[in-house]
Amino acid sequence: MALQIIATCVNCWACEPLCPTGAIQAARPHFRIDPRACSECEGQFPVPQCASICPIEGAILDQAGRALNPPGSLTGIPPERLAAARAEIQAR
């Protein structure tokens, strides 16, 4: 079992020092989690540390590919509003 960081990561470094097993690497183009080292913080913390500080919705997934921080959960911006705004800006 392991979490993974995907391409929407902004390389902000917030997660890296929190990882209890040192599984997070400052890789390029984005940070990554070494799946062999990741314990999902089990036995160490009640919640995965990287996903508890990550500011980007959808950037950290569980083994099943589900976002630990789904759209709208961190910024409070409803996903429909975000999509509409993106469309408006692109149309200009």
Place this chain on the structure above:
Amino acid sequence: MELTLVHSSPAAGGCAASGCGGSADRLAELPATIRDRVKDHPCFSEEAHHHYARMHVAVAPACNIQCHYCNRKYDCANESRPGVVSEVLTPAQAVKKTLAVAAAIPQMSVLGIAGPGDPLANPERTLATFRELSEKAPDIKLCVSTNGLALPDLVDELCAHNIDHVTITINCVDPAIGARIYPWIFWNHRRIKGIEAARILIAQQQKGLEMLVARGVLVKVNSVLIPGVNDAHLAEVSRVVRAKGAFLHNVMPLIAEPEHGTFFGLMGQRGPTHAELQAVQDACAGDMTMMRHCRQCRADAVGMLGEDRGDEFTLERIEHLEIDYAAAMQRRAEVRAAIEATRAQSRQQVAGQEEVLIPLAGLRRQPRGLAAAPAATPAAARAPAATAQGGGTGGHRPLLLAVASSGGGLVNQHFGHAREFLIYEATTIASAAPGATPEAAPTVDVRFIGARRVDRYCGGGDTCGDAETALAGTLRALAGCAAVLCSKIGYEPWGELEAAGIQPNGEHALEPIEDAVAAVYRELLQAATARDQPALSALSA
């Protein structure tokens, strides 16, 4: 024609008014010990920011909270908001960049770490940068700005690294208001949301403020003015932080556009108008010294306030530079000595001038030449004059005047080239000279209010969806102003300005700003009186 320059500055660039806030420094109200510590800090002293440069190094990408005005996808070269940077540096790169800039810009007096995340959420990176710089450039002042969450745990470390100034962003002291600004914080290994998050953050900010003050560190408080959220609350914030010993309060306007991708930007939360910002700044000014020249710099800004020379010092460019630290420090010492000599001379000349533009900060409603009476707040001191004049000759009310200037404290910029306007408030002062009537020769007080940008913090033009014409943006920046002073102006904008009720004026090119503003204010008063008088005679007939 030869012009006598009352105020001259060896360093061009940035906001170049000859002394935003009038002929004397607004920090005059501060105790001498503090004044001495901030006199060469461009972000803390209005007067110093014409002479000294600063830079931010972006070594701190991580953050431990989310603010509704911030978007953590921070990399955009077209923007100049706080929290936006082009490249994040390692501490070693940051030290190299700082030394390169300090060698190339000898006016540099301050190095700050401001983000793009929260410097204290990146303690190792932030402290490593400070540690090395305090050894290699001991003449550069170090400062840091923070949201305050991690501050109490790091106060002693900061003091150990000789950090003299700390800025804490405090937008509220009420958790219910905080819950509308901060959606979450990371605290004790958990993400905490809602009012509980705001309560913890506020408690940490206040504790950190108290601990810094107890250790003699200068603390400035930044607040973001968010209309409908904390606008009515900021006077209370000002009162609380002042009581705890913060020495300066900087109320900044919310920057929120949909294209920034922030919660406020996308949810239609607007920023304050210029008038709203000024009203809140004035409401807070009764409590403590206010800062009005803040330009809300990027977390990697370089140069004089209001300019950004970051492009000259990219990693690529500084990599192969050979820097002679000792020679650079020696040069900075010489430049500082020259700046201080110029400032001292300028103060003397101002003191010896025939016509003195009395800064409100120092104004005590006394005839000139007499000793200053006990302190009155600037706002309180101004009110009686406005009232007294208002009834008499058609209203000598305070007016806002905008100035286009590219440096040196002069009206010296073409209207179309101005990327920002310096805004001054002019008003008449009753009985400034014994026996003088306001009608004969009104003494005009000129007060710096702030700088307004034309470019809306984004230079991306149409690609970012900002389709507004340049002139429309300029007109918005000038909203509420009675006149705009510039060196020259084109025919088309002249007409548009007049249509908008703003009087263009190119008659005072190359004159010192405060003198020119006072002259134009007098002309506006005379014109208003001339217009009113026929109407008055018609009424009485």
